Amino acid sequence: MFKNRFFIITAFIITSFVLSSCSAFSGHEKATAETPTATVAPKPKPKMMYGINVDSLNVIHGKVKRNQNLSDILLKYGVDYKIIDYIARHTRDTFDVRAMRKGQEYAVICTKDSTPKPLYFVYEQSPTDYVRYKLYDTISAELGQKPIESKLANSVGVIKTSFWNAIQDNDDDIALAVRLSEIYAWNIDFFELKPDDKYKVIYRKLYVDGKYVGLGQILASDFIHDGKDYYAFDFEQDGKWAYFDETGRSLQRAFLKAPLKYTRISSHFSNRRWEPILKIFRPHHGVDYAAPMGTPVHALGDGIISAKGYQKMGGGNYIRIRHNGIYTTQYAHLSRFAKGIKVGVHVKQDQVIGYVGMTGLATGPHLDFRVFKDGIAINPLKLKSPSSIPILRANKPAYDSLVRKYMPMLDSL
Numbered sequence: 001m002f003k004n005r006f007f008i009i010t011a012f013i014i015t016s017f018v019l020s021s022c023s024a025f026s027g028h029e030k031a032t033a034e035t036p037t038a039t040v041a042p043k044p045k046p047k048m049m050y051g052i053n054v055d056s057l058n059v060i061h062g063k064v065k066r067n068q069n070l071s072d073i074l075l076k077y078g079v080d081y082k083i084i085d086y087i088a089r090h091t092r093d094t095f096d097v098r099a100m101r102k103g104q105e106y107a108v109i110c111t112k113d114s115t116p117k118p119l120y121f122v123y124e125q126s127p128t129d130y131v132r133y134k135l136y137d138t139i140s141a142e143l144g145q146k147p148i149e150s151k152l153a154n155s156v157g158v159i160k161t162s163f164w165n166a167i168q169d170n171d172d173d174i175a176l177a178v179r180l181s182e183i184y185a186w187n188i189d190f191f192e193l194k195p196d197d198k199y200k201v202i203y204r205k206l207y208v209d210g211k212y213v214g215l216g217q218i219l220a221s222d223f224i225h226d227g228k229d230y231y232a233f234d235f236e237q238d239g240k241w242a243y244f245d246e247t248g249r250s251l252q253r254a255f256l257k258a259p260l261k262y263t264r265i266s267s268h269f270s271n272r273r274w275e276p277i278l279k280i281f282r283p284h285h286g287v288d289y290a291a292p293m294g295t296p297v298h299a300l301g302d303g304i305i306s307a308k309g310y311q312k313m314g315g316g317n318y319i320r321i322r323h324n325g326i327y328t329t330q331y332a333h334l335s336r337f338a339k340g341i342k343v344g345v346h347v348k349q350d351q352v353i354g355y356v357g358m359t360g361l362a363t364g365p366h367l368d369f370r371v372f373k374d375g376i377a378i379n380p381l382k383l384k385s386p387s388s389i390p391i392l393r394a395n396k397p398a399y400d401s402l403v404r405k406y407m408p409m410l411d412s413l
Contacts, residue, residue, distance in 0.1 A: 009365055037056050039142050050122045050132050051144050052109060057114060059109045070097045070121075077118045079135055087133055091141035094132040095123070127213040128206075149207040152217050157184060157413045159197040160332050163190055165195040166199070175215050176201065183232050183262055184219065185350075186253035186385065191265050191289070198224040200413045202406060220406035233406060235399050237392060248391030254323070255301040255385040256350060259331060259369055260289045268381070280309035286330070286370035293365040299347045300329045300371075301385075307344050315368055316359025321347060328375075332368040333359055 044147040046053040071084050088097050106123040121133040128148060134140045157170040180199060181190055200223075201397035204216030223230045232243040232251055243251040267288035289378070299321055306328065307320035315332030319341065322328050336359025347353060358365045371380040389397045 013030065027159075034308050048144075050107065050120070050130060052120060053108060053173075054339050056112060056340075057119065058110045058112050060110065062106055062108070064100050064106060064123075066102050068100075068102070070100065073106065074108075074118070074121060074135075075112070078116075079118050079121075083139055085137055086139050087141065090139075091133070092334040094141040094143060095125070097123075104173075121258060146208045146272060148213070150204045151207065152202070153205045154200070154409075154413055155203045157198065157202050159193050159199075160195055163193055164201075174217055174277055176203070178261070179215060179218055180221060180223065182350075183221065183251060184223055185256045185258075186251055187230055187257070188223055189257045189259070189381065191258060192381075194226055197226070200224075200410050202409055220410055221270075222410045228259075229404075231407065231410070233399070233402055235391065235395075235402060237395055242388075244391055244399065246407060248396060248399055250388040250390055252388040253385035253386075255327075255383060256298065258289065258296050259300050259329075260291055260295060260356070260367060261298075261411045264290050268379075277335065286332075286368050286379045289356075289369060290364065291356045292368060293356060293358070294366075294367075296352045297331050297334065297354045297367055299349060299351045299353050299355060301327075301349045303329075303347060305341060305343050305345045305353075308337065308341065311360055314360050316362065317354070317357065319353055321353075326373055329380075330368075330370040330372070332370075333357055333362045333366060335365070 038074060047055050051058060060077075070088060071081070074084050075081065075110075079264075091097075097389040100123060107120075107122040107124075108118055109119045109122070110282070111124075117309075118135050122130050122133060123133075125131045128146050130144050130146070132142050132144055134142075155170060155172050155176065157166040158170065159166045160169070163181070164177055167174060180201065184190075199216060199221065201221040203218040203221075206216045207212050217234060219234055221232045231246045233246070234241055234243055245251060265287055274399055301319040301323045303323035304326040306322040307330075308318070311332070315330075317334035317337065318330060318338065319329060319334065320330045331354060333355040334358070337354045340353045341347075341353050356365050356367050362368075369380055370377050371383055
């Protein structure tokens with residue numbers, strides 16, 4: 001009896017202990033499960049410059065000084081002259097160090113030891129492009145490009161005196177004037193712009209290291225000239241990017257509107273014009289574009305050089321281009337011809353063929369520009385040119401979607 005009671009009491013004590021232990025253990029698990037785990041901080045990204053992890057390195061920046069060469073720069077950082085000589089002799093295919101220019105930035109990347117060892121030399125050819133030289137182990141040179149950030153931008157400007165001045169007054173990049181004049185070269189005569197003509201443009205600005213470095217793609221624009229909208233939308237067709245209007249017609253024509261950029265018309269097409277040198281009235285079957293000496297002259301369209309020479313009592317240095325069986329253009333009073341220009345050579349539209357001068361009968365630097373249709377001189381300002389290939393039917397839905405996206409954005413500017 002006593003033994004049985006002792007056994008029951010002992011069993012009760014053991015069971016209670018086990019149950020309390022399990023309960024305590026279970027509670028511990030619950031507490032652990034409810035306790036938030038410590039978050040692990042993400043590893044910081046390595047600091048990259050010129051394609052190199054420079055976290056543990058020292059980067060020394062500088063600018064090329066006048067008459068300074070590669071030896072002048074690297075010798076003061078302890079680079080062996082044999083390495084400098086090897087670079088100069090054996091990496092010219094990548095970059096010729098003799099082409100280093102005053103004012104360009106460079107960087108010397110060294111170890112952080114008590115006696116720093118130079119590992120790389122980087123010469124910046126432009127704000128985006130650089131050449132990187134490895135100065136240890138196998139000496140080498142490699143071209144690189146900094147990461148470029150693209151940001152969407154828009155600009156609106158009103159012409160008061162000239163397109164060039166409107167761009168400057170609006171604090172826009174002058175390159176924007178060049179790009180827009182190229183886009184509209186077939187549709188708008190920039191010598192005949194009128195006050196209150198207006199441009200609207202949506203484009204991308206490019207940045208490197210947070211600094212503006214230039215224009216990116218011009219996505220869409222509207223040039224309002226003489227009360228008419230001239231839209232342009234950039235679209236890729238058959239692997240080529242080109243600009244088209246809102247209906248899908250190409251903005252490119254067989255001829256440019258003018259053979260010069262940013263000049264003025266000093267004399268129009270006329271059957272009776274006063275000749276200041278000869279002091280007589282005589283026909284002037286061309287258009288004179290006044291421009292600074294040496295301004296590039298561009299071929300109005302594709303063609304073959306049919307004549308090149310000098311007219312002492314006339315056009316001075318002149319070039320004639322046969323474009324097809326109907327049209328011929330002539331460019332006179334040139335100061336000189338572009339390299340490679342000779343009779344029989346095929347030239348492309350917008351190719352530079354010569355430079356503005358005042359050879360022959362001329363009172364100042366200008367281009368005497370003439371157009372002949374079937375051998376008869378016509379007014380160049382009234383020349384009409386057919387369009388190039390429009391948006392293809394298969395591409396029309398995608399193009400129309402693009403127009404629907406950007407046209408309201410332009411109209412709201």
